[in-house]
Amino acid sequence: MDISMQPDSSDYRPRQRTPDSLRVQRARQRWLLLGVAAWSLAGCERESVMTTLSDAPRHPPAISSASTQDAQGTEDLNPRLLRRFKPLTIEASSNVSLVHLGRMLYFEPLLSRTGKVSCNSRHPLTSYGTTATAVAVGIDGRRGARNAPSTFNAAGHFRQFWDGRAANLEEQAAGPIENPAVMGMTAEQVLKALRGVEGYRAAFAKAYPADKAALSFNHVTGAIATFERGLITPGRWDRYLLGDHSALSSRDKDGAKLFANLGCMVCHTGAYVGGSMFEKLGVQIPWPNQHDRGRAQVSQNAADAMVFKVPSLRNVAQTAPYFHDGSVAKLEAAVRLMAYHQLGVTLDSSEIQDIVAWLGALTGDIPREYIRRPNLPAAVRP
Ligand code: HEC
Incomplete structure (x- = not known):
């Protein structure tokens, strides 16, 4: 110019x-x-x-x-x-157990009906939190209607989703899990799957020590959202x-x-x-x-x-x-x-x-340590 x-x-x-x-x-x-x-x-x-x-x-x-x-x-x-x-300016939560739980859940395919799709499949963290496909692909290769936005820096947006239908990351996280075309689970099915895994029972109790019913659906979405708040570049x-x-x-x-x-x-x-x-x-x-x-x-x-x-x-x-x-x-x-x-x-x-x-110049540095794929608790996996 x-x-x-x-x-x-x-x-x-x-x-x-x-x-x-x-x-x-x-x-x-x-x-x-x-x-x-x-x-x-x-x-x-x-x-x-x-x-x-x-x-x-x-x-x-x-x-x-x-x-x-x-x-x-x-x-x-x-x-x-x-x-x-x-x-x-936002920084990751200092609650290490909660962040760790959220990270495991982000990578956890047990949250989907087929046991194959995780948050990370649609929002791979090593690829700036999104895939190169035009519209997002869910379970059984079903195609969604919209392009998957990045999970990096999403915490700071005033609302979530292209149409803003979720007020925050917690609400957002529930969306794809319960969407029949994306992960296709009900809240009860998610809890049943996670309660069946000793590693998760322990991880929820550690992340939410004050809560008797530590393994609840709110805590599933809460932990994922807490982990996502540290995805800053x-x-x-x-x-x-x-x-x-x-x-x-x-x-x-x-x-x-x-x-x-x-x-x-x-x-x-x-x-x-x-x-x-x-x-x-x-x-x-x-x-x-x-x-x-x-x-x-x-x-x-x-x-x-x-x-x-x-x-x-x-x-x-x-x-x-x-x-x-x-x-x-x-x-x-x-x-x-x-x-x-x-x-x-x-x-x-x-x-x-x-x-x-x-x-x-708006391309930032991916926090490599923070996004490292965790070992997931031993479970019967499809
Ligand atoms: C009146 C508000 C407005 C203005 C002005 C505007 N944008 Fe946008 N921009 C939007 C909206 C809304 C979208 C999302 C559109 C959609 O639904 O896909 C968007 C999307 C984009 C995208 C695609 C982002 C993505 O992740 O898909 C880019 C790149 C972009 N804008 C750059 C620009 C540039 C460069 C300018 C100036 C030349 C500009 N915008 C001016 C509102 C605006």
């Missing part, structure tokens, strides 16, 4: 535009206002997004596409923009936010500026670069696949049609394919579609590459 072309980055518009650029500009302003409303509703800092966007550097230094590889002359991001993002972006300005390349920084100035940041914001609000997919230009109505299926409110949770973009470079339907294989295409359908803007390939570079 050639920022030198732009007299004022707060009024940034890409060079390639859709034919009716005025309409697009108006539409963009309209959704920005909507974004501000969503922002306030989401309980974020009240300071207006408009203010933030117009706080972008007034006269950015001349950085030509050629010089973006050059550390010289690179301007860091405006601190007021940066305040919209936060480094990851800080990376280069966090180091940058904490003050290490060498953690991002100049191209990454250009991408971050574009992300902010275009308005992606209004929806994908905060510590998780998303995961904090619901938004319509296709704000400006309708999304082609209207089959899945998103939140409308939960709320039964027609106004929620095509509304989904804004996903976190943490580790997004590692979690293809994209979108609730897993329909897009490449991150470049996902960025292009987002700009077009959410903002009514057509990006050129260099702009897309800048944003993709920055999204790469």
Whole structure:
């Protein structure tokens, strides 16, 4: 991207535009206002997004596409923009027995009817907590309707699932276990299976010592959720936010500026670069696949049609394919579609590459020790 072309980055518009650029500009302003409303509703800092966007550097230094590889002359991001993002802070629980129990249950195929599917089969922790298939595959190879989101950093999202139907990780964990197409168990069947295993009776008693009925379904989902709260992946972006300005390349920084100035940041914001609000997919230009109505299926409110949770973009470079339907294989295409359908803007390939570079900086370090596959208690396994 050639920022030198732009007299004022707060009024940034890409060079390639859709034919009716005025309409697009108006539409963009309209959704920005909507974004501000969503922002306030989401309980974020009240300071207006408009203010933030117009706080972008007034006269950015001349950085030509050629010089973006050059550390010289690179301007860091405006601190007021940066305040919209936060480094990851949540830490794993210090209750070692509870975390250990949760880890075993995460890897435990006895939680499924066939004894073959575990949380880790759909959300493999060595692959950034998700599989490369478009839609999730459950027992007997049955295919779900949506792409499996990553379990990494999920604890910080304001709600769980693409349609936000679970309030927290505990509620989320019960969903797939009891879903006939995913793990296909009832709560009673889960308890029966686990009570039959001496190792689990002991592990539950140790994790929940104050509780006489330690092996309950609430404790199964509670232990899994506690383990998941430690699935945090800080990376280069966090180091940058904490003050290490060498953690991002100049191209990454250009991408971050574009992300902010275009308005992606209004929806994908905060510590998780998303995961904090619901938004319509296709704000400006309708999304082609209207089959899945998103939140409308939960709320039964027609106004929620095509509304989904804004996903976190943490580790997004590692979690293809994209979108609730897993329909897009490449991150470049996902960025292009987002700009077009959410903002009514057509990006050129260099702009897309800048944003993709920055999204790469959101790839964090997997906590290898924490996710090490545990030895599961001896049991009769199918
Ligand atoms: C109006 C809110 C909004 C804006 C603005 C927005 N997004 Fe999104 N984004 C969403 C929603 C909602 C989804 C989830 C869509 C779905 O249901 O699949 C999403 C999904 C994505 C995904 C796919 C993530 C995944 O894991 O599947 C990427 C990548 C992405 N956005 C990047 C961007 C970029 C880059 C921009 C700016 C060009 C942007 N978004 C602007 C709301 C927004």
